[in-house]
Amino acid sequence: MTTATRPAKEIKQPRPLPPPNSDFYDVYETLNAEELAILKQVRGFMESKVAPIITKYWADDAFPFELLPAFKELNIGGLGMQGYECRGGSLALLGFVMMEMARIDPSIATFFGVHDGLAMGSIYIDGSEEQKQKWLPPMARMEKIGCFGLTEPLVGSGTAGGLTTTAKREGDTWILNGQKKWIGNSTWCDVSIIWARDLADNQVKGFIVENKTTPGFSVEKIQHKIALKVVQNGLITLDNVRVPEENRLQGGNSFKDTARVLKMTRYAVAWMATGCAMGAYEAALQYAQTRLQFGKPIGSFQMVQDLLAKMIQNITASQCLLTRMAQLHVEGKLSDAHAALAKAFATAKSRETVAWARELLGGNGISSDYKVARFFADAEALYSYEGTYQMQNLIIGKAVTGLSAFV
Ligand SMILES: Cc1cc2nc3c(=O)[nH]c(=O)nc-3n(C[C@H](O)[C@H](O)[C@H](O)COP(=O)(O)OP(=O)(O)OC[C@H]3O[C@@H](n4cnc5c(N)ncnc54)[C@H](O)[C@@H]3O)c2cc1C
Numbered sequence: 001m002t003t004a005t006r007p008a009k010e011i012k013q014p015r016p017l018p019p020p021n022s023d024f025y026d027v028y029e030t031l032n033a034e035e036l037a038i039l040k041q042v043r044g045f046m047e048s049k050v051a052p053i054i055t056k057y058w059a060d061d062a063f064p065f066e067l068l069p070a071f072k073e074l075n076i077g078g079l080g081m082q083g084y085e086c087r088g089g090s091l092a093l094l095g096f097v098m099m100e101m102a103r104i105d106p107s108i109a110t111f112f113g114v115h116d117g118l119a120m121g122s123i124y125i126d127g128s129e130e131q132k133q134k135w136l137p138p139m140a141r142m143e144k145i146g147c148f149g150l151t152e153p154l155v156g157s158g159t160a161g162g163l164t165t166t167a168k169r170e171g172d173t174w175i176l177n178g179q180k181k182w183i184g185n186s187t188w189c190d191v192s193i194i195w196a197r198d199l200a201d202n203q204v205k206g207f208i209v210e211n212k213t214t215p216g217f218s219v220e221k222i223q224h225k226i227a228l229k230v231v232q233n234g235l236i237t238l239d240n241v242r243v244p245e246e247n248r249l250q251g252g253n254s255f256k257d258t259a260r261v262l263k264m265t266r267y268a269v270a271w272m273a274t275g276c277a278m279g280a281y282e283a284a285l286q287y288a289q290t291r292l293q294f295g296k297p298i299g300s301f302q303m304v305q306d307l308l309a310k311m312i313q314n315i316t317a318s319q320c321l322l323t324r325m326a327q328l329h330v331e332g333k334l335s336d337a338h339a340a341l342a343k344a345f346a347t348a349k350s351r352e353t354v355a356w357a358r359e360l361l362g363g364n365g366i367s368s369d370y371k372v373a374r375f376f377a378d379a380e381a382l383y384s385y386e387g388t389y390q391m392q393n394l395i396i397g398k399a400v401t402g403l404s405a406f407v
Helices: 033-060 065-074 091-104 106-126 129-140 157-161 255-290 302-330 336-360 362-366 371-384 389-401
Strands: 146-149 166-170 173-184 191-198 204-210 217-221 233-244
Touching (some): 033 065, 033 091, 033 371, 091 106, 091 255, 106 129, 106 146, 106 173, 106 191, 106 204, 106 255, 106 371, 146 173, 157 255, 255 302, 255 336, 255 371, 302 336, 336 389, 362 371
Parallel strands (some): 146 191, 166 191
Antiparallel strands (some): 166 173, 191 204, 217 233
């Protein structure tokens, strides 16, 4: 037998390592084929368009307006809302989409969550039929972008207890005065939902303000953030802003109506927080498989595997909880306490998970050149916005004890 015909000596190849997968219990399989197709589209957009550029925008504190045309083409405005040119779809799909976006970038998920969940959601939940017909279609097409102004410089967790921004009715016009702090998208968006206290009955009411053309409405960009740096947050000043009665949310007559919007958005933030943890975990796992120390991948060390095991436990527990929460939502059983529990649990676990991911990267974990630092910082904002951990726990505490600990 010549060497040419002799079978080649088998060279032992190293076993390929599994690619990072943050869906350990196959929760994505709970979606149907049509929903998975939409999710795949979102994943494609996030991975091909957002991922390559987002770190630079994050470092520069800037919003990537160049992404808006492709974002519009995704056609996901009004996801989970029916009619009014909204995308529709199930509430479970909405949750998965928010998670999928945050897996690549929590800022982009937040931008969309503010526009879609908070701004459109306020009109969808608290608007009259005419208001929905007028405002939702252009917002669903993302021709008009929205923001949601509830928090104030001096009133955050205590918004239910009394806003300082006031609304005074004069005939068919309302006059708004006050300030709103931290308002995402507000530096550049078109439509602001402003919550103010009616001086006549002391109740919280919502107003649709065309902020670019309404005199007395000004916004100052909030500088020096260390989290969600891509989202442009603003300090809004309302100086005798005149809003017609037809722009008062007709179904928003007290803070209870504001809370109906917040229930929906806390639902979404719980998914986003889990996506944030997934992004950090996947980046950390990839790093563990490739970073060598002592001549071996650090992923082969027991204590590094312990970190990874704890991360995927947190993620999987959150995903399972969220999947059940989505079922409750579809069944019309989702209570404020259900949403609060998911928001509190998922954001706390996300915060813990991204910290382990940061730790796993050693020194590189604090550099924004590596993705993990961005997730690490962004998890802090998710933990506090949409109601802090303590506020969610007060809602849960009231539900389980029957006793309110709110002051
Ligand atoms: C990045 C970012 C984006 C945001 N986007 C928006 C937006 O688009 N629109 C909007 O309206 N708001 C927005 N917010 C505001 C956000 O919702 C508030 O920051 C949040 O509700 C907390 O309010 P606060 O910051 O005033 O904290 P505070 O209310 O001053 O709370 C400070 C601390 O005290 C604790 N605390 C307060 N009261 C109690 C109590 N009774 N018992 C126990 N502990 C308590 C809190 O849990 C917290 O730890 C955003 C915030 C951030 C950081």
